[in-house]
Amino acid sequence: MNKATLLQEIKAKKSFLCVGLDTDLDKIPTHLLEEEDPIFAFNKEIIAATEDLCVAYKPNIAFFECYGAKGWESLRKTCEILPQNTFRIADAKRGDIGNTSSRYAEAFFNPKISGLDFDAITIAPYMGEDSVTPFLDFKDKWAIVLALTSNAGSKNFQNFTNADGKQLFEEVIEQVNTWGSTDNLMYVVGATRGEAFLNIRKYAPNHFLLVPGVGAQGGSLSDVCQYGMNDECGLLVNSTRAIIYASNGKDFAEKAREEAIKVQREMEAELIKKGIIS
Numbered sequence: 001m002n003k004a005t006l007l008q009e010i011k012a013k014k015s016f017l018c019v020g021l022d023t024d025l026d027k028i029p030t031h032l033l034e035e036e037d038p039i040f041a042f043n044k045e046i047i048a049a050t051e052d053l054c055v056a057y058k059p060n061i062a063f064f065e066c067y068g069a070k071g072w073e074s075l076r077k078t079c080e081i082l083p084q085n086t087f088r089i090a091d092a093k094r095g096d097i098g099n100t101s102s103r104y105a106e107a108f109f110n111p112k113i114s115g116l117d118f119d120a121i122t123i124a125p126y127m128g129e130d131s132v133t134p135f136l137d138f139k140d141k142w143a144i145v146l147a148l149t150s151n152a153g154s155k156n157f158q159n160f161t162n163a164d165g166k167q168l169f170e171e172v173i174e175q176v177n178t179w180g181s182t183d184n185l186m187y188v189v190g191a192t193r194g195e196a197f198l199n200i201r202k203y204a205p206n207h208f209l210l211v212p213g214v215g216a217q218g219g220s221l222s223d224v225c226q227y228g229m230n231d232e233c234g235l236l237v238n239s240t241r242a243i244i245y246a247s248n249g250k251d252f253a254e255k256a257r258e259e260a261i262k263v264q265r266e267m268e269a270e271l272i273k274k275g276i277i278s
Helices: 003-013 030-034 038-050 068-081 098-109 133-137 152-156 168-177 196-203 221-228 252-274
Strands: 017-021 056-059 087-094 120-123 142-148 185-189 208-211 235-239
Touching (some): 017 038, 017 087, 017 252, 030 038, 038 068, 056 068, 056 235, 087 098, 098 120, 098 133, 133 142, 142 196, 168 196, 221 235
Parallel strands (some): 017 056, 017 235, 056 087, 120 142, 185 208, 208 235
């Protein structure tokens, strides 16, 4: 999906919601465990219940690959049913170099080889340019680079400040910007960082930001929009647990939809406030 199409979907759906698919067999409703493929059965109902309310889905690859071949098959089937008018993110956090990165790109971007056809993949940039650029060789595909995350350990490295007063995450964004463009690069920025979005926007004013941490993790949507939204929107805000695990009963899809509606309505109000929609 290219940037113009993504922006069009945001306006059409009045939403910049990304639904995370961290499908945990220990958390899904027990009646689904009787299905031949419980992970796919759960995902299928969540997608059907939310596809008109969100513009993106983000399967967390670890929740699939931990089951080996069976998990990869669940991922393939899930990828197949993700609506074509949604932005499909493989949350894989790959970060290798050279031919290895190229093969990872083929795995998630080339359905003729792997059966998977995602629009984007999350990437850890620690190994530098050759851990990112192989993913940028694919037309209308995106690299979503980890910039400033909200986990406790992020301060171990991301906020390191050099002699010039620049923090490591700022250096990452400044460098990565030179490898691609606003049409194929995004950054991951944790929602619980609040005003840190102001620093992010100094270095990436026009890039999309993928923002996890809204909902169960305590991030504020209004703060994210106040400090992080640009004139085009420029945000994909992810919510996972608050939506997909809103209920662990047979009404799980219905309850997921109710939670997604709440978020979508908040997002609509923010888009109107910014003048992006009327």
